[in-house]
Amino acid sequence: MTKKIAISVPDDVAERLAEEPNVSAFITDSVRQRMAGERTRRALRQVGFRLxxxxxxxxxxxxxxxxxxxxxxxxxxxxxxxxxxxxxxxxxxx
Incomplete structure (x- = not known):
């Protein structure tokens, strides 16, 4: 399932996104990478790492x-x- 949303971004980000053939896929991949990093940092904190x-x-x-x-x-x-x-x-x- 997907959901259509509208976002506002700074000019430099908009220029970068304009280079992408599929902006939705690019943003989805980027956000998922960020989410994975957040999960990793959370897991590391839970086992005692102080980041x-x-x-x-x-x-x-x-x-x-x-x-x-x-x-x-x-x-x-x-x-x-x-x-x-x-x-x-x-x-x-x-």
Whole structure:
């Protein structure tokens, strides 16, 4: 079941949405990702993790920095290792 709603968004968001062939699907996916993140944070809090906006922002920056260091060569090597391991042919390297 679906429900039609009208929303107001800032100009920059409207411009981004204008690029999407299916705005409803894009927004639905985005909201569902947000909901999944909220469920994850709630579950982590329930088992004792104390999450702060500052800590989450720092973790996000650390992840961005790590991803920026992934070179095309490193990505290709990782893909090759994954392929080898999925076929049971992985050899241990020094």
């Amino acid at each position: 702060s906006e500052e800590g989450l922002a720092k973790a996000g920056r650390t992840l961005d920095e790590a991803q920026a260091r992934i070179t095309p060569d490193l990505r290709a090597e990782a893909a090759a290792l994954l392929s080898e391991s999925s076929r049971g042919r992985l050899t241990v390297r020094d």
